[in-house]
Amino acid sequence: MIRVRFAPSPTGYLHIGAARSALFNWLFARKVGGKFLLRIEDTDLRRSTDESTRSIIEGLEWLGLDYDEDLVFQSDNADKHRAAARKLVEEGKAYRDFTPREQREDKSVKQGIVDRARAHAAEGIDHRSNPFRDLSNEESERRAAAGEPFAIRLKVAPEGVSHFTDIVYGEQERAHSEIEDLVLLRSDGHPLYNLSVVLDDIEMGITDVIRGQDHLTNTHKQILLYQAFGAEIPRFAHLPLILAPNKGKLSKRKHGEVVSLTTYRDRGFVPAAFRNFLALLGWSPDTTQHAAEITVGDSEMQPNLEPGDEIFSQHRLIELFSLDRIHKSPAVFNFQENDPRHWTDDKALWMNAEYIRTMPLAELLPLVKAELRAEKLWREEYDDDESAWFEQAVNLVRQRFFTLKDFSSQGRAYFSEDFDFDEAAVRKNILKEPRLKELLPALADRMAATEAFSAATAEEALRAFSEEAEVKAGLLINGSRTMLTGQAVGPSMFEVFEILGRERSVMRLRSQRPWHEFGA
């Protein structure tokens, strides 16, 4: 049984890179019929927050990544981690290091590392030079019993090579001489990352560790720990990082909300669309694969991929997913800061629009409902007497929307009388032609007088009126669009008449608001 896990540390919002790791773990588990587990790595208590934990859980839920079994909090296992470290000391696989803890210096961590490495190289100090490494057992016990503080370090063999095969990056080798005697337990008794992950992964029975490439070199240390504990070593698959447009690290401090998963929820992304986009960042399906080779459980076989196919349903994504199609090179998340039109990756925006206009209406309606609710535009009738109308309206306007937010902003006039006029639209479609001040109310009279009221009769009435009044139909059409929707752009105008109905159409055509609000 395959068991994988997503193990974020709750030190902020859910980063999209982390979300992608979760997605890949989840896709893999669902593909092979394994378990997908969630563990919160909250050992750094100073930085961990409940709020962050909540945002992680909410984020996964939003993306539709359901986890099996109970949520694990790493901090709950701290005692076990301490005991395991002590056991390694007893077995002679780790040792107590009585070196006083270094004080943090002013310079950056990175700089400190470099400086120390240089100094050590100059003085001929290597990773095995710790004076406490070979302290006698009695001496070590005695000093510990006397209350002298100590950290516990793994005793890494001086000779030898650590080796593993990464599913993504292939053969990995690292000489032991390159690996320091890593600290397992701080002198204050706090278990450190490498110890905790390994122990928790063993306890949770993780068979495949799928995580960010930043852990690729750490893996060697972790393998040493698996060996020290006599545990079976899982398979590893490291994921390429997601970079900022300048190919640097994608971070909150530098890039703000674009990197937070919740931003996409809050700005009107369809979960399936964002999931689809994320899946294609660092992975691509095998386009040469034959349908017969793609089977999941008893699901039906799907036809081969067409070139250009990039829109995949959840089911399809699971079908197509495989770890060996994950890329090695990092992907750039392409967005332009300070440009509202390109606030996030263009392709993500495109994909969201694609989903909004093509996804099954039944799946879109609840999302629109949630958006309208949040903006106080929802009416219970939409679920009831007016459900047919609501479906039609959504279906009409969704064709040119990019996010769910558009339903409550650009699309506001379809659901409420309380909508704003876009100033540019008013100037272009209404104020530019003074005669419209009389023409539009006159058109309203015509609309009020048709026998039935539909797109067809509205068109007939409008075109007849335009001939009589000797103005271009386009003038009336565009003017009507802005009168009825407040916008300069939108669906075919006659469809809009029909959707809004006679009463509202006539009323809005007679409105004097544009002249009052923007007239000279």
Add this chain to the structure above:
RNA sequence: GGCGCAUUGGUGUAGUUGGUUAACACGCUGCCCUCUCAAGGCAGAGAUCACGGGUUCGAGUCCCGUAUGCGCUACCA
């Protein structure tokens, strides 16, 4: 400083065991459609496959080197 990983148009990617004009998606430009804007259709610009050497009849594909970027090198995760 050491070690590791990566490098195909602006971005995401395809490119079977090396073999004719490097493919697709997003974005961009133009045209068509048209009541606007999208969508859609058509056409197009944009890559000497990081660079330099090899191996070969032939290399994006194999080998070596260089550069650049990133990661790890913490009593961070």
